[in-house]
Amino acid sequence: MLAKKKKPFQDCKLLKEAFLTGLDCLFEGFFNKLMSAIQLIQDLQLSNNTVARRIHAISTDLQTHLKTDMEICDCSSLQFDESTDISDTTQLAVMVRMVFTII
DSSP: OTTTTTOOTTOHHHHHHHHHHHHHHHTTTOHHHHHHHHHHHHTOOOOHHHHHHHHHHHHHHHHHHHHHHHHHOSEEEEEEEEEEOTTSOEEEEEEEEEESOOO
């Protein structure tokens, strides 16, 4: 839905609308749970600061897990892919492949 309306993820009204749209399918036949989920989503805080804090927390958690996994894996490889988007902004994608048990 976000891509269809060409909106950024910070658009809280659109995010809430997307969540609420999907609830009908997820909680079909469970009216009480549906009403509870609707209330939780309507009360969800999605201000710019809240979204920024959540993104930072997720990023920190991902970095911690990646660092831990890299330390315990038997072998790993890295792949880098650089591309430029339509506004000439360079983007770098880094892929990590890890093997934890060599058979």
